[in-house]
Amino acid sequence: MQDKPEIELKLISDPMYLCGARELVGCIARRIGFNDMDCSKIALAVDEALANIIRHGYNKSFDRPIWIGINPIKPSADSIGGIVITIDDEAKQVDPCTMKGRELEDIKPGGLGVHIIREVMDEVRYEKRKKVGMRMIMIKRAARPEESARLSGGACNSNACCVTNVPKKTLGSRSRA
Amino acid sequence: MAKQQSEYISVDRPEQGVVVVSPSTDIDMSRSPELRTTIRQEMGSGVHKMVVDLEEVHYMDSSGLATLVEAMRNASKADTKLVICNMHEKVSAIFEIARLDSFFTIVGSRDDAVSI
Numbered sequence: 001m002q003d004k005p006e007i008e009l010k011l012i013s014d015p016m017y018l019c020g021a022r023e024l025v026g027c028i029a030r031r032i033g034f035n036d037m038d039c040s041k042i043a044l045a046v047d048e049a050l051a052n053i054i055r056h057g058y059n060k061s062f063d064r065p066i067w068i069g070i071n072p073i074k075p076s077a078d079s080i081g082g083i084v085i086t087i088d089d090e091a092k093q094v095d096p097c098t099m100k101g102r103e104l105e106d107i108k109p110g111g112l113g114v115h116i117i118r119e120v121m122d123e124v125r126y127e128k129r130k131k132v133g134m135r136m137i138m139i140k141r142a143a144r145p146e147e148s149a150r151l152s153g154g155a156c157n158s159n160a161c162c163v164t165n166v167p168k169k170t171l172g173s174r175s176r177a
Numbered sequence: 178m179a180k181q182q183s184e185y186i187s188v189d190r191p192e193q194g195v196v197v198v199s200p201s202t203d204i205d206m207s208r209s210p211e212l213r214t215t216i217r218q219e220m221g222s223g224v225h226k227m228v229v230d231l232e233e234v235h236y237m238d239s240s241g242l243a244t245l246v247e248a249m250r251n252a253s254k255a256d257t258k259l260v261i262c263n264m265h266e267k268v269s270a271i272f273e274i275a276r277l278d279s280f281f282t283i284v285g286s287r288d289d290a291v292s293i
Contacts (some may be wrong), residue, residue, distance in 0.1 A: 013204040015205065016207045018205050018206060018207060018238075019203060019205065022205075022236070035266065037266070037270065040267045040270070041235070041270065041274075042270075043236075044236075044238060045205075047190035047205060047238045048238060048239055051205070051206045052240065055206070082283065084288065097211055112239040112242060112243070112275050113239050115274075115275065116238075116271065116274050116275065119274045120274065134205070175180060
């Protein structure tokens with residue numbers, strides 16, 4: 001479903017550049033029409049996704065490539081638009097269905113990233129890229145909670161796994177926390 | 178022994194046994210290690226209360242949350258009260274998303290944090 005991104009940012013996996021990625025995504029989200037709090041949450045989701053790649057995908061190697069692609073969802077008669085964010089890496093491929101956060105009842109440091117991403121975004125999907133690395137696709141639609149309900153629960157297979165945003169108390173666990 | 182000072186984190190002692198740690202930057206993966214180190218250094222003997230003042234923190238990610246969860250655990254072990262204050266709405270949101278808002282003692286102002 002992804003066209004070529006209208007905006008693309010390549011960065012290396014150095015945590016010092018997280019702030020720049022957040023600023024870019026937050027700024028674009030604001031221009032699309034998201035409110036201030038949603039912009040902040042979308043930027044947070046991207047930050048968490050990048051941090052997970054750096055921490056788990058690249059084992060804290062700070063010189064590996066990450067690509068962020070952004071496509072707005074244009075407003076239409078029955079939609080007020082939104083944003084599609086794609087994040088590609090060259091990390092080791094894993095089963096997309098294992099990309100889950102830990103149970104929130106188990107309060108301990110770490111492991112919250114995937115939970116936060118899924119809580120903030122309307123749809124989150126992980127895929128194996130064709131040759132190397134993983135791809136994460138996140139979708140957020142502006143306002144109208146009923147919009148997200150229209151998104152069907154995506155099919156799950158060994159190459160892709162999709163989760164739509166319904167209230168989640170627990171979300172299992174896996175390596176990219 | 179002199180403690181290492183951080184460019185982005187100040188430490189005050191408004192009362193005997195009370196330490197206020199005040200970061201003045203976004204807390205993300207690149208900054209949370211400094212906060213973690215500072216909190217660990219300051220949570221020594223004789224400290225019965227540690228206040229983390231987030232007035233100048235306009236952004237925090239899960240690495241910051243993890244740092245505070247660890248601090249809370251260490252505080253409990255050391256019989257130290259950990260209080261967070263001056264939290265901005267956007268920072269508060271991540272505590273709610275992670276359902277940690279009730280795990281911490283969170284108050285409005287630094288004065289409240291020091292006095293409770």
